[in-house]
Amino acid sequence: MLKKSLFLVLVFILAFSALSLAADYKEEYTLSYNVGPAFPWGMGAEYFTDLVRERTDGRINIKAYGGSSLSAGKQTSVFMMVRNGAIDMAMESTINWSPQIKELNLFSLPFFFDSYAEIDAVEAGTAGQYLLDRIESLGVKAFGWGENGFREITNSKRAVHKPEDLSDLKYRVVGSKIFIEIFQELGSNPLTMNWGEATTGFQQGTVDGQENPVVDVLIPLKIWEFHEYMTIWNYLVDPLLIGINESVFNSFTPEDQAIVAQAAEEALDFQKMLARYGLDDGTAKAYIDEMVTSGEDLGYAKKFLSTWKLEDGSNNSIEFLKAQGMKVNILTDAEKKLFREKTRPVYDKWVEVVGEDLVQDAIDDK
């Protein structure tokens, strides 16, 4: 009898503490991302919110806001806002956080990464762990690694095979200094613009060109409506991270923290594979196709892939762009060498900024 009443008291206490903990939760959490819901990046963000909502039985209800609307379009202010709690979380590109976390420029060192395997190895290695720890030391719980992708150049004027072909072209670049320096070094005329202004800039022709990843951004943007020429040069890559304000993350019960961490990992994997669809050795396609078949993609991938199918039903991204009338050239090794040599001073300068030890760790990880 005594045991039974003790048990009831215990149940009561547990139920009460669970209730009071749950009562500390906000009705809605905000998550910021750049671009929109029709982009794999946006789909990864929405997928994350769906997984968390479903697995916490609605205890954690996250709303994803695209277009960096929570920071009035200023994509490079998002990290500060997550850090100070004005935004609860974000799924963000390393580029957009690099003005505050200089080490993230590791991924923006020109011609540092040669393959997806190298990117994965660095993310999973000492360098990747260092970067996540560094972000956490600044008060933001960090999960890696999704991917915007290898960034390619497009423009409305001419094909680019050698650095001189970029002369005098007005290029829109992201608001991170290394991009300005790379394009200046290559002889072009770079301009910093937020993503929202940039898309208007492409429509109105105020800039001649831009650089962004093929599947994660350029296909859903329908870049062929603005630019005829594309050069695949894989000069640098921007991974995506999910960052959560530390106090917000710590306010979750350990059980819910584990759910959020697991959902972040799955959503980032899903998004990365979507962004590589039709660009890698077929790994991404196999992964995504299986998720579509099982319904695990929650309809997102299926919808995205149906928007850019070739007539034979396949999703070869470069062939698709050509079918839209784009002239696409892939730099040969010899051509690439010229760009690599020309941007070497920027590389050398930014190795210092990023930190020689970190760069060496990344080289060893590769």
Ligand code: X2X
């Ligand atoms: O602004 C860009 O170019 C974009 C969409 O790729 C990023 O947010 C880094």
